[in-house]
Amino acid sequence: MKAEAWLFGVTTAFVAVVAPAYWFLAEDPTGTSALVMTALLTAMITLYLGFHASKMDPRPEDRKEGEIAEGAGELGFFPPYSWWPLWCALALGVIVYGTALAAWWLVIIGFTLGAVVLCGFVFEYYRGEHAH
Incomplete structure (x- = not known):
């Protein structure tokens, strides 16, 4: 270093x-x-x-x-492709858009979607194709 x-x-x-x-x-x-x-x-x-x-x-x-x-040798773990960051960004976009418009119902929808998407992102390696 x-x-x-x-x-x-x-x-x-x-x-x-x-x-x-x-x-x-x-x-x-x-x-x-x-x-x-x-x-x-x-x-x-x-x-x-x-x-x-x-x-x-x-x-x-x-x-x-x-x-x-x-x-030479193994450098570490590199995660494969993932769609979850895209959905996290879209949920955040809904939250920011709702805040800018002062549409609190849209903010609530964004937080709900964000919670679901964040759970999917966090638990990505516990189920599906890349499960450990």
């Missing part, structure tokens, strides 16, 4: 230099605050990755003498 920590560290340094320059050149409080928050968030990720990189054994890509073949 040292490579990732360095990547985020360089991004943090860049944004930390750009934020004051942007303030002096543009005097825009909105853009400056967005740049400052970006610098703080990338610094937080840098600290997290750096902390965990110091606690774990180096991966092949973290060592100078690491070989490509050392990284």
Whole structure:
């Protein structure tokens, strides 16, 4: 994870230099605050990755003498395709649309559909083709 920590560290340094320059050149409080928050968030990720990189054994890509073949093997579990995120997004769309129109009956329908769809999404791997 040292490579990732360095990547985020360089991004943090860049944004930390750009934020004051942007303030002096543009005097825009909105853009400056967005740049400052970006610098703080990338610094937080840098600290997290750096902390965990110091606690774990180096991966092949973290060592100078690491070989490509050392990284071979199973990488983890990757879920197959799923239609549930689409239905979750549509239920959320109904809720937002109902809120924008102040049609509370539509919001209630959206929450009801959202509860059913969320249960289907959560329990996707307990039934059907991809059951474990």
